[in-house]
Structure formats: structure tokens, C-alpha cells
Amino acid sequence: MPWTCPRLVRVVPVAVALVAIGGCRSASPATGTSATPVIPVILHDFTVDIGQPSTTSRDVVIRLTNHGPTTHELNVVRTDHPANALPLRADGLTVDDASPAIHHVAEAEGLDIGDHRTLRLHLTPGRYVFYCNMEGHYPGRMFTSFEVQA
Numbered sequence: 001m002p003w004t005c006p007r008l009v010r011v012v013p014v015a016v017a018l019v020a021i022g023g024c025r026s027a028s029p030a031t032g033t034s035a036t037p038v039i040p041v042i043l044h045d046f047t048v049d050i051g052q053p054s055t056t057s058r059d060v061v062i063r064l065t066n067h068g069p070t071t072h073e074l075n076v077v078r079t080d081h082p083a084n085a086l087p088l089r090a091d092g093l094t095v096d097d098a099s100p101a102i103h104h105v106a107e108a109e110g111l112d113i114g115d116h117r118t119l120r121l122h123l124t125p126g127r128y129v130f131y132c133n134m135e136g137h138y139p140g141r142m143f144t145s146f147e148v149q150a
Helices: 006-022
Strands: 038-044 047-050 059-066 072-079 102-111 116-122 126-131 143-148
Touching: 038 072, 047 126, 047 143, 059 072, 059 102, 072 116, 102 116
Parallel strands: 038 059
Antiparallel strands: 038 047, 059 116, 072 102, 072 126, 126 143
């Protein structure tokens, strides 16, 4: 005679329904909301690929992915300088984070290959530069521009 459990037969459909309802929620924290644009940023040697170069929204969600082949980081600075002309330290290999020409906004350090990170930012209108400041990465052209329009 086969084994049956009437209680299990009643519980399983309810559990499936709860899982389905839970999957129908609106925007999750990582996806933002309709008012907060999500900007995908992909890091790989030696580029920073950005999903969109500008926005009119002051609140943004940056979704980072490191495609490697090494560890990277993402620095976000506000500056009037072009992306390829940030001030360098004396070593010539890294951006001078202490320079009065740039205003540090945010950073995500230690992104190993395949890592994902989310940054929620409130930005004022102006020009921003996203770059990796690992030794030699910025001079290797690992940066991009981003603008918040008024």
C-alpha cells in the first residue's frame, strides 16, 4: 500500500502559493524604484562600461559588476576636470584623492572577479568621473564620465 500524508497534500499547495506571491513584490532594493534609475557599471581591464552616461535624477543606484581579470575598485568623484585629466599622485599611477580639484563622493573597494556591489547615491547636478584607482588602472584609461543634468 503506498504511503500518503493528507496534511502534506494540503500544506504543499499553500507553500507554493506563498512563494509565488512573494515573487510578485515591486522593486527590490537592488533594482531601485521607478523614480530611482539603476545605472549598470561593468569593470574590466582597462575599461569602465556604464549603462547610461547621464541622468536628470539626483538619486541613483549604481549596480557594479567586476568582470576581471583582476581585482578592481570604483571611485566616484565630482569634478570640473575631464575624465582623462584628473590630478595624479607623485607616483603617476594613481589619482590624487586629496586634490582640491576633485570631491570624493563614494567608493567600492576590493571587488574580486565576479563580485557585485550596489551604491545608492544622492548627486548634485554636475560632472562626475567613475574610475578604478588600483595602481596603473586610471592611467590605463579605466575611467568614464557621468553627468547629472539640472
